[in-house]
Amino acid sequence: MQDGGESVNIRIAVVAALWIMLLAGLSNAQNISVNAEIEYRMKSLDLMEDRFYLRFKNINEEQIETLSFIITIPKTSNTKLLEVRDLPEGYVKVRELKGEDGIDYYVIRVVKQLTPFEEYQLTIKRDISNPLESIGDRTYAFRTFEFPRYFREQNLHVEEISIKLIFPDSIMKNYNIISTSANTKFNYKSLNRIDSLQWEYVNPPDQVSVFVSFAEVWNFYVMNIIGAALTLVAFTGLLYYNFSLERKLKKHEIIKNPPWSGDLLAKMKEMLQRAEKEILITSPHIYYTDWLTAELQPLMGRNIKFRIITWPSYKREMYRNVEEVQEDKKQYFTLKRFLEMFPSGSVRLNDNIHAKMIVIDEREVLITTANLSQTGLYENYEVGVYAENSDLAKQAKEFFETVWNSEDTVELDEETLNAKVAWALIMDLKSKKEEVG
Numbered sequence: 060m061q062d063g064g065e066s067v068n069i070r071i072a073v074v075a076a077l078w079i080m081l082l083a084g085l086s087n088a089q090n091i092s093v094n095a096e097i098e099y100r101m102k103s104l105d106l107m108e109d110r111f112y113l114r115f116k117n118i119n120e121e122q123i124e125t126l127s128f129i130i131t132i133p134k135t136s137n138t139k140l141l142e143v144r145d146l147p148e149g150y151v152k153v154r155e156l157k158g159e160d161g162i163d164y165y166v167i168r169v170v171k172q173l174t175p176f177e178e179y180q181l182t183i184k185r186d187i188s189n190p191l192e193s194i195g196d197r198t199y200a201f202r203t204f205e206f207p208r209y210f211r212e213q214n215l216h217v218e219e220i221s222i223k224l225i226f227p228d229s230i231m232k233n234y235n236i237i238s239t240s241a242n243t244k245f246n247y248k249s250l251n252r253i254d255s256l257q258w259e260y261v262n263p264p265d266q267v268s269v270f271v272s273f274a275e276v277w278n279f280y281v282m283n284i285i286g287a288a289l290t291l292v293a294f295t296g297l298l299y300y301n302f303s304l305e306r307k308l309k310k311h312e313i314i315k316n317p318p319w320s321g322d323l324l325a326k327m328k329e330m331l332q333r334a335e336k337e338i339l340i341t342s343p344h345i346y347y348t349d350w351l352t353a354e355l356q357p358l359m360g361r362n363i364k365f366r367i368i369t370w371p372s373y374k375r376e377m378y379r380n381v382e383e384v385q386e387d388k389k390q391y392f393t394l395k396r397f398l399e400m401f402p403s404g405s406v407r408l409n410d411n412i413h414a415k416m417i418v419i420d421e422r423e424v425l426i427t428t429a430n431l432s433q434t435g436l437y438e439n440y441e442v443g444v445y446a447e448n449s450d451l452a453k454q455a456k457e458f459f460e461t462v463w464n465s466e467d468t469v470e471l472d473e474e475t476l477n478a479k480v481a482w483a484l485i486m487d488l489k490s491k492k493e494e495v496g
Contacts, residue, residue, distance in 0.1 A: 090119035091126060091173065092216040097205065099190070100225045104199065104275065107190040108141070111183040117173035118216065126179060130167040131156075140165050142184040151181065198237070200272040208265030220263045224271060225255040233278040235319055239271040251321040252278060279320045310447035316429060316440070323429050323443050324436045328354060330419050338365035339418040339459045345369050346389040346432035348396050356400060364405075367397070368462055371408040371469075371485065373478035386478040389432075394476055406471040409462055410485055416455060423447050424455040466492045 096112040117124045132140065134155075145151040150171040156164045171179050191199040201224060207217045226234050234253050236245070248254040258269050290312075316323040331338060331354045338358070345351065345367075355365055372391040373384050397406045415435075417425045427443030429435035446452070462468060467488045475481040 090117060090124050092116045092118050092218050093210055094219045094221075095205070095207075095217075096221045096223075097203075098223045098225060099201070099203070101190075101227050103227060104191060105189060107187045109185050109187060111181075113181045113183075114178060115173065115180075116178045117175055120175050122175070124173050126169065126171045126173055128169055130165075130169075130183070132165040132167070132183075132185075134163040134165060137188040137190075139186040140183075141186055142182070143167055144182050145169070145171075146180045146182075150179070194272060195274075197276075198272065198274045200270070202268065202270040205267045206265070207260075207263045207267065211265065217263060218261070220260045220267055222258045222267070222269050223255055224257075224269075226253055229278075231278055233276055234273045235276050237272040237274060240269045243269075243271070250278060251325060279317065279322070310445075312445050314425070314427070314443040314445055316427075316436070316442060318438050318440065321437060323425075323427055323441060324350065326425060326443065326445060327417060330417055330423055330425060331355070331358070333423070334358060334363050334365075334419050336363060336420050337418075338363065339416075339456060340365065340431075341368045341412055341414045341416045341459060341462065342431040343370045343375075343412055343415070344387075344390060344430040344432050344435075345393045346430070346434075347436055348393045351431060352396060352400055359402065365401075366459075366463065367401075367406045368409055368412050368459070368468070369394075369406065370412060371410055371478065371481040372476060373410075373482050375410070378482065381479050381483045384479045384482045391476070391478065394471055398471060398473070398476060403472070404470060407463060407468050408471055408475060408481060408485070409465065409468040410482075411467070412462060414458070414462075416459070418452055418455045418459060421452045421456055422449055424452045426455070 092115070094114040094116075096114070098110040098112075100108040100110070102108060115126055132138075134140075140153075143151060143153050150169055152168045154166050156166045158164055167183070169181060173179060191201055194200050203222070205220060205222065207220060210217045228248075229252075230250065233251070236253065236256070239256065240258070242258050242260070244257040244259070246254045246257060256271055258267075260267055314323055314326050328350070338355070358365065370387075370390060372387055372394050374387045376385065378384050394406070394408075415427045415429055415431070417423075423446070425443050425445045427441060429439065429441035429443065435441060467485055469475050469481065469484055469488070475484065
């Protein structure tokens with residue numbers, strides 16, 4: 060057996076055999092539903108543990124149903140059965156058998172009577188060696204197929220199938236996702252590391268397949284912390300040499316944000332969490348909304364004031380009249396969320412704003428090239444300049460107040476949420492401003 064594609068083909072064959080054999084003997088369970096939760100836990104790039112959680116339920120309201128089946132799993136060179144257990148206990152038996160084809164098998168037999176609405180869970184745990192296909196320098200692919208149709212052919216009701224790929228837990232390493240199949244949910248853990256990918260299918264099709272390719276990389280977030288620490292040591296020496304400069308300039312740094320690093324987002328969250336009195340934010344586009352609302356909402360209970368200047372809900376194009384105005388659906392969704400969740404008067408709109416800036420308590424300031432969007436914070440090469448310096452922060456606030464109080468800046472409300480209304484109002488204000496000028 061070779062690494063890569065051949066081991067993947069063996070993996071698929073083993074999974075298919077498990078699902079096919081699992082259904083043997085289920086013909087009497089016509090009123091039983093099944094949910095399947097399948098986890099693939101990568102212990103390393105060469106070893107994976109898979110866990111099948113099969114949850115059965117008697118959906119017959121009136122009588123007992125009998126669940127009786129045999130699961131036959133081939134013993135292969137790259138798989139090892141670790142554990143089989145059930146809840147409630149005592150209804151599963153495991154033995155080994157040599158088949159007529161000369162292959163050794165694990166035979167798992169279950170017989171269980173289920174009263175109306177009673178649930179029964181079976182867990183199967185295995186180790187799989189060489190589970191990935193190598194497609195380049197430290198670049199790998201993983202794929203698997205699951206077959207709900209085998210349940211349906213035995214008159215079982217398939218409610219949901221959940222598939223999860225869990226990456227190794229390493230502080231120094233991370234995994235950049237290159238491509239993945241549709242319906243993928245990304246789960247992250249501390250230090251901006253990818254934790255897992257998840258696919259959920261309610262009333263799934265007869266065959267479900269998932270695919271992901273990824274590269275193993277150093278955790279740039281941690282490397283940046285280490286680099287920042289080394290820089291701080293050197294910087295401390297310089298400040299000690301010139302103490303008068305240290306009093307004037309407390310802290311400043313360049314925040315580098317390569318794709319999928321999340322370093323700018325991490326810095327923004329740090330700043331927001333340190334706020335005590337006031338937060339000022341400018342960004343033309345705010346498409347990535349959930350993290351911002353999650354950070355700002357708790358601050359309202361601490362009486363911390365925040366104000367936001369952003370673009371209206373229409374696309375940034377030249378329009379000759381209000382009928383031509385086109386709505387930016389992503390920006391509209393963000394503004395609607397702001398209007399629902401934030402205090403009245405905390406958000407204003409200006410269609411000439413291009414600055415991306417956060418100011419905290421006239422003490423900290425971050426000026427960056429990145430919009431508050433998925434593209435800006437995760438996909439592009441972006442950069443930011445951060446300073447903990449009251450003089451710079453006050454100058455940044457003065458700029459914010461200039462835009463906030465500008466004659467062509469309008470307050471976000473139920474009327475200006477509408478793209479056409481906002482455009483007509485702002486154009487009218489600009490015309491009056493030009494006439495006065």
